[in-house]
Structures are given as structure tokens and as C-alpha cells.
Amino acid sequence: MDGSLLDDAKRIDPSFWPLLDELVARGVTVCPASGRQYATLRRQLGRDDLVYIAENGAHVVRDGAVLAVDGLDAEVAREVVREVRRLAAGGADVGVVLCGQASAYVERTDPAFLAQCEPYYALLARVTDLTAVDDTVLKVAVYDFGPAAVGAGPALAPFGDVASVLVSGAHWVDVMSPTADKGHALRDVQRALGVGAAQTVAFGDYLNDVGMLEAAGWSFAMDNAHPDVRARARYVAPSNNDNGVVRTLRALLRLP
DSSP states (O other), X not given: OBTTTBOTTSOBOTTHHHHHHHHHHTTOOOOOBOSSOHHHHHHHHOOSSSEEEEGGGTEEEETTEEEEEOOOOHHHHHHHHHHHHHHHHTTOOXXXXXXXXXXXXXXXXXXXXXXXXXXTOSSEEEOSOGGGOXXXXXXXXXXESSOTTTTHHHHHGGXXXXXXXXXOSSSEEEEEOTTOOHHHXXXXXXXXXXXXXXXXXXXXXXXXXXXXXXXXXEEEEETTSOHHHHHHSSEEEOOGXXXXXXXXXXXXXXXX
16 A cells, blocks of 8 residues: 555555456455555445455455454563653654554554554554553554664564564554564465465565565566565566556556
8 A cells, every 4th residue: 555556645546446446347356455454444445345454464354354363462562562661761752553453542642643643543542551452452553753774673673582573664663473464464365265376466665565575476566665675576566656556457457
């Protein structure tokens, strides 16, 4: 989604909607994959006849029903929250979103932080203590107002012994189950549909897309992609600001 289907202004090009109708009519399964929450993706796409890979692969929904959940150990999630609190107490400008299956939750509620969270979480509850939340934890998303790759990312790297710690954007770090990944989720979808890599096209732009691209026979890095992503993909599509996903799909299906 972000950096691939969405342009830099977070817009979906109007030409995508008739293409989506055409793909579904042809029996092509369309699968938005994102670090975003399922409820947010469902709101953006507006239909249930799709497969949604949400929370960077921790939550997969097919035709409105849960296909797979790969949650984070609850105590690990609480320890991540406590570590981010320590970072904040030491002067780091960071905040936490606890991403549950029922909702996402925040205890930091200043307007600057909420402005970074609300576009990604259609269901977002404010609580006084994230460690007391009773929900299946899909991931812990940490927003760093500085560069995550040199701030929150390295600070949370020690959790890599018990979790997957992934810099998923310029300011975001996701801490998830060690097996939660867009690639694992895509393989779950492939098994459910009875298809393989040769029947799969995937687009990505950032490091959290690598596993998904490796699961697709037709893997496209966006022209705006991180260099490491471009190196792992088989092909390059026009950038997200040049409507690269739609243009490439139309070319592959020989649509005008």
C-alpha cells in the first residue's frame, strides 16, 4: 500500500478502481498487503471480496473471515512497551501503538503523535496503561520522530532474540512474532487458494516487503523502492507517484 499503490500524498489513483473490478471479474484474487490495520485496509478498499494481509502479515482476512493470525507473545509485547517508556524517559521522542486483533491502543495521546497514528488505525483506543490491555497482540508498532533506522530500530534490536524487529518505514519499527511476515502470510494465502509463486504477482517498496516479494514469481520493486528491495525483486515497476502498480498490471493482462 504505502509507497506502492498509494502515492506520496497517500492517494489511490482513480484508475485503480475499474482495474480492481476487472481483476475480480476475471477471478484474480486481489490482496492488499500492509503494515496497516485490517479495519483501515477494509475502509480504504471498501469491499469484502478481497484477501487482506494486515499488520505486516500477522493478520490475514479472506472474504471477511479470519484466515490466519500470528500473534506476538503478550509478555514480550509488555516488555517492548516498557522499553519504549524508558527510551522516552531518556529523552527520545517515541510512542507506541499496541496492535490488537480487536483494536489498536495508545497511551501517548498528544496531537503530534496521534496525527502519525490515526491514518493507519481506523480502530484506535486511548488507554492509560498499554501493559494492561486484554487483546490478542498482533504487533507493537513504535513511532520515532527521528530516523527509526538509527533510533528506535537499534534500541529495540535486542528483542530480536524473541521476536521479529523490523524497520518498516522511515519512522516506524514493528515488533512481531518471529514467524510473522508478509511472505509467510502470502504463502498462507497461496495454500488457501491452491496457487503457487508462478501465479502470484507482488509489488513492494520497503524492507518489510522482501519476504512477500520472495514468495511471488512475478516480484516487482517500485522504482522508488529501497535499494535492498530493488536488489531482491525480479523486476522494477514505475514509481508509486507514476501509478506503477496499475500500469504494470494493465500491461501484464494486456488491458488498454
